[in-house]
Amino acid sequence: MAVPSPDGGMNRAAWRDPTVQGELAAWTSRLNAVGIGITRTELEQRVWDLAVGYVDVRTAVLTPFQPYYRYCGTWQSWKMFIAPHRYPSRLHIDVYERGAWAPLYVARSAEHDWHRRQLDHDRMRASIFRYAWRHYRRHYAKFGRWVAIHVARERPDAEQVRLRFYKYRTATPVEVRSHTEPEGEWTNELLLDLAHYRCPEGECPGAPKAGR
Amino acid sequence: MWGRWVGFCTRTEPGVSLAVFRIGVGLCVMITVGWVMGADLVGVIWVDQASGGIGTVGSGRIVSALGGPTLPVMNGLSWAAVLAGGCLAMGLGGRVMAFVALQLLMATVDINGDAGGSYDELLENAVWLCVLGPTTTTLSLDCRLRTGQWTSEEGVGVWARYLVVFQLVLMYASTGYQKVSSYWVPGGDFSALYYILQQPSWHRFDMSWVAYVFPITQIATAISWFWEVLAPFWLLAFFWSETPDRPGVARELANRWRVREVFAVIGLVFHASLLVLLDVGPFSLVSLAFYAGLVHPWEWPGRGATRI
Known part of the structure; x- marks a missing residue:
C-alpha cells in the first residue's frame, strides 16, 4: 500500500499545467544529456502509459485488502511535497458594491482578511489549493456558492462577488534579490450575482449554480 | 529462523514508550478535530450544502447511520471524537477506546477528501496501532484502576x-x-x-x-x-x-x-x-x-x- 503510486496525479488535463510540463522538460534535458534521445512529448506519453499500467496492476493487487484499509484507517498514501508547485495560485475574492470592486480576501494577506480564521485554516488551504486545478472546478463552484451566500448575508449593499486565482511563476532567488517579479495571469474566475443569494436562512442552497 | 521470529514476537519490555506514544496520539486526535471546531469550520467543510456547508462532503457508515452530514450530526461526532481522543490520552478503555476513537476520527476527517491531507492518514494509522498494541499498561487510568498505581512494569510485546x-x-x-x-x-x-x-x-x-x-x-x-x-x-x-x-x-x-x-x-x-x-x-x-x-x-x- 505504501509503495509509491501516481494515482492522485492521473489526470491528463492536469499534466498540461506548466509545473508538470516544466518537470517533463527538465527530465527530457537530463535524459538527452546522458545520450537518450527523446522529446518532451515522447517522454510524457511514455510516462503516462507506464503510469496507467502500473496503477492498473497496483489496484488489482490491493483490491482484496481494501476492506482492511477502509475499516481500519490504514491507507498509506505519502505523496507529500513530492514536487514544488512552480506555478502556484493565490485566491482573491472581490466584492462589487457602490459601483466599484473591492478586495475582500486575498490568501495570506493581513489586510484583506474576510473570514480569514476559516479560509486560512490548514484544511481550507488544502481545499483552496485543489480548487485552483481545473479538474476540481465543480467543487470550486460549490465553494463559490458558499462565499456568495455569506457575502450576500453580511454585505447588504454588495451586488456581485468575484473569485479568481492569480497564477504566477514563483520568482527564482536571483529574481527576488534583484526585485524582479514574474508576471502572472488571472485564472478560474467565478462571477456571482448576489441577488440570487439573498434568501431566508437555509434556503440558499437552491440558488443557481455558479457560472464560469 | 522461525525460532528467532517467535522469540522476537514473544519478547516483552515495559510499556512506557508505547504509553507515551498513546498519550501523544490521543492529544493529536483532540487537536486535529478541536482545531476544526475552534475555527468554526465544522459547519463549512464537514456538512452538506443544505446545512450551510460548501457541500463537497461524502459520507460514511457512521454518518449515514446517524442521518447524514448535517450540522447536529457532525457537531456531535466532533465532540465525541475529541472526548474519545481525551480518553485515549488518559489511557481509559484500552483497545476498545482506541477503536472507538479511530472510527470517530474517520467519520469526521475523512468525510471531505478536499479538506485534509496525509496527516489524517498518519493519525489514523497511529490510532490503529493503539488498537493493535497494549498501550495502556502504564501511565494510564486503566493502570490506576487495575493496580492502584499510575505506573506499572508489566511487560508488553516489543513487536508493538x-x-x-x-x-x-x-x-x-x-x-x-x-x-x-x-x-x-x-x-x-x-x-x-x-x-x-x-x-x-x-x-x-x-x-x-x-x-x-x-x-x-x-x-x-x-x-x-x-x-x-x-x-x-x-x-x-x-x-x-x-x-x-x-x-x-x-x-x-x-x-x-x-x-x-x-x-x-x-x-x-x-x-x-x-x-x-x-x-x-x-x-x-x-x-x-x-x-x-x-x-x-x-x-x-x-x-x-x-x-x-
Whole structure:
C-alpha cells in the first residue's frame, strides 16, 4: 500500500499545467544529456502509459485488502511535497458594491482578511489549493456558492462577488534579490450575482449554480 | 529462523514508550478535530450544502447511520471524537477506546477528501496501532484502576513498538521515493525547499527572504531527501540499538556513531522547521508522537540506565 503510486496525479488535463510540463522538460534535458534521445512529448506519453499500467496492476493487487484499509484507517498514501508547485495560485475574492470592486480576501494577506480564521485554516488551504486545478472546478463552484451566500448575508449593499486565482511563476532567488517579479495571469474566475443569494436562512442552497 | 521470529514476537519490555506514544496520539486526535471546531469550520467543510456547508462532503457508515452530514450530526461526532481522543490520552478503555476513537476520527476527517491531507492518514494509522498494541499498561487510568498505581512494569510485546517505528520509517521512505522532481533529486540544484516555501498555499508568512539564504535551503533540501530515502537504515539502527548485546560490526559502529539519534535529530529539526514556517496542519505533531517509539523504555528520564 505504501509503495509509491501516481494515482492522485492521473489526470491528463492536469499534466498540461506548466509545473508538470516544466518537470517533463527538465527530465527530457537530463535524459538527452546522458545520450537518450527523446522529446518532451515522447517522454510524457511514455510516462503516462507506464503510469496507467502500473496503477492498473497496483489496484488489482490491493483490491482484496481494501476492506482492511477502509475499516481500519490504514491507507498509506505519502505523496507529500513530492514536487514544488512552480506555478502556484493565490485566491482573491472581490466584492462589487457602490459601483466599484473591492478586495475582500486575498490568501495570506493581513489586510484583506474576510473570514480569514476559516479560509486560512490548514484544511481550507488544502481545499483552496485543489480548487485552483481545473479538474476540481465543480467543487470550486460549490465553494463559490458558499462565499456568495455569506457575502450576500453580511454585505447588504454588495451586488456581485468575484473569485479568481492569480497564477504566477514563483520568482527564482536571483529574481527576488534583484526585485524582479514574474508576471502572472488571472485564472478560474467565478462571477456571482448576489441577488440570487439573498434568501431566508437555509434556503440558499437552491440558488443557481455558479457560472464560469 | 522461525525460532528467532517467535522469540522476537514473544519478547516483552515495559510499556512506557508505547504509553507515551498513546498519550501523544490521543492529544493529536483532540487537536486535529478541536482545531476544526475552534475555527468554526465544522459547519463549512464537514456538512452538506443544505446545512450551510460548501457541500463537497461524502459520507460514511457512521454518518449515514446517524442521518447524514448535517450540522447536529457532525457537531456531535466532533465532540465525541475529541472526548474519545481525551480518553485515549488518559489511557481509559484500552483497545476498545482506541477503536472507538479511530472510527470517530474517520467519520469526521475523512468525510471531505478536499479538506485534509496525509496527516489524517498518519493519525489514523497511529490510532490503529493503539488498537493493535497494549498501550495502556502504564501511565494510564486503566493502570490506576487495575493496580492502584499510575505506573506499572508489566511487560508488553516489543513487536508493538517496532510497528510504531516501522510506520514512521515507512512514511518517510515512501514519500522520499516519490520525490522524483528535478528540484529534489541529486543532479539538480536542490531548490525544492526554496520553491515549496514560496507556495502561498502553505507558508505562514512571506518567505521571499529565503532567497538571501538560498544555499542553506539547498543544503536542507539535500539533507531532507537523503534522510527520507535512507530512512530504512533508521529502522535498522533502531533494531541494533535495541539489541546492543548481539554481535556484529555494523551494529557496533551504528551504535557507536549513534545513527538512530542522528536520524532522530534531523527529524526533530525538520518538524520544528515545518511547524514554524509552514501550516500543514497537525502533521508534525502526529509525526512527533511516533518518535516516542524510538526511545527504549530504559532510556526515559527517571528510569535509570539499566535495561530491563
